[in-house]
Amino acid sequence: MTLAAKPTAPATQAGAVAPLPKRRRRPFGRYRLAPFLFTVAAAALFALFFLWPGVLGLSYSFTDYRGWGDAEFVGFDNYVALMQDPGFYSALGRTLVYTIFSVPIGYALSLAMAVAINALWSRGKVAARIIFFLPWLISPIVTGVIWRWMFGESFGFVNFVIESLGGDGLPWSSNANLSLLVVILASSWGGAAFNMLLFVAALNNVPQSYYEAAELDGANGWQRFWNITLPSIAPTSVLVILLSTLGHMKEFAMIQALNEGGPGTQNRLIVQYIYETGFKQSEIGYATAASMVLLVILMAIAIIQLAVSRRSGSAW
Numbered sequence: 001m002t003l004a005a006k007p008t009a010p011a012t013q014a015g016a017v018a019p020l021p022k023r024r025r026r027p028f029g030r031y032r033l034a035p036f037l038f039t040v041a042a043a044a045l046f047a048l049f050f051l052w053p054g055v056l057g058l059s060y061s062f063t064d065y066r067g068w069g070d071a072e073f074v075g076f077d078n079y080v081a082l083m084q085d086p087g088f089y090s091a092l093g094r095t096l097v098y099t100i101f102s103v104p105i106g107y108a109l110s111l112a113m114a115v116a117i118n119a120l121w122s123r124g125k126v127a128a129r130i131i132f133f134l135p136w137l138i139s140p141i142v143t144g145v146i147w148r149w150m151f152g153e154s155f156g157f158v159n160f161v162i163e164s165l166g167g168d169g170l171p172w173s174s175n176a177n178l179s180l181l182v183v184i185l186a187s188s189w190g191g192a193a194f195n196m197l198l199f200v201a202a203l204n205n206v207p208q209s210y211y212e213a214a215e216l217d218g219a220n221g222w223q224r225f226w227n228i229t230l231p232s233i234a235p236t237s238v239l240v241i242l243l244s245t246l247g248h249m250k251e252f253a254m255i256q257a258l259n260e261g262g263p264g265t266q267n268r269l270i271v272q273y274i275y276e277t278g279f280k281q282s283e284i285g286y287a288t289a290a291s292m293v294l295l296v297i298l299m300a301i302a303i304i305q306l307a308v309s310r311r312s313g314s315a316w
Helices: 030-060 077-083 086-118 125-137 140-150 157-164 176-204 208-216 221-232 234-249 253-258 270-280 284-315
Strands: none
Touching (some): 077 284, 086 234, 086 270, 140 157, 176 253, 234 284
């Protein structure tokens, strides 16, 4: 007697593909609603405070708007006059000189502070971080006032020390180059704290095994720093240089409080030029044209630095 076979599911036809199970769609709940709302809010704020003012400024740059009355369309007259203005080139050139010297000094200062704090043998790291970070908590205007008091010609602390040691006080305010030097030192001191935090985070991510292996191979401290530390923090270095360059090109509050672009207008930076043209001389259209040129320059600097960092990153 044979047992009857149990019924089985019908076999699929040869060559037929079993249908894939349908994926259940997750409901549009709070886990998707919250990111959507935050994204919409960020986009609205960006459009309100960045995009719309940019479009408005671009439109003003083609007019003779003076802050009141109707704005008459003048085409590219503002840009043509700007290219023929020696004051614009003077302010732009002084800004480039200021940036070229300030960025390397600020980079070296912030990196040195980060290395000192991150060293294994260093003590008092918490107190050092607080002290080094204090300049970042001070307003740029207050920074300018502090350094103006320190380097005043007749009342400055630095000249007081020099004269106490038997020397002659230096013309920190009346000499254009010395005045610019004070601005460079003040900006490097004020901006080093934030860059220091970026470097500290990057240094903490470098594997200690690299240093141990190099030390076993006989590498000294400078060789380890040059061949291990700098290549490892290269992306952070590019970020610091980029942010510092853009920030120094837009410097206004600190130098306005320190020397107001003096002596005279010899140290007037590009943003001060735009401010004085737009608000003191009431040439809003002309000032916005200068702002658009500055925007193009900053975008070009950012694109060039990002391109260099990508090529360097592929090489590393």
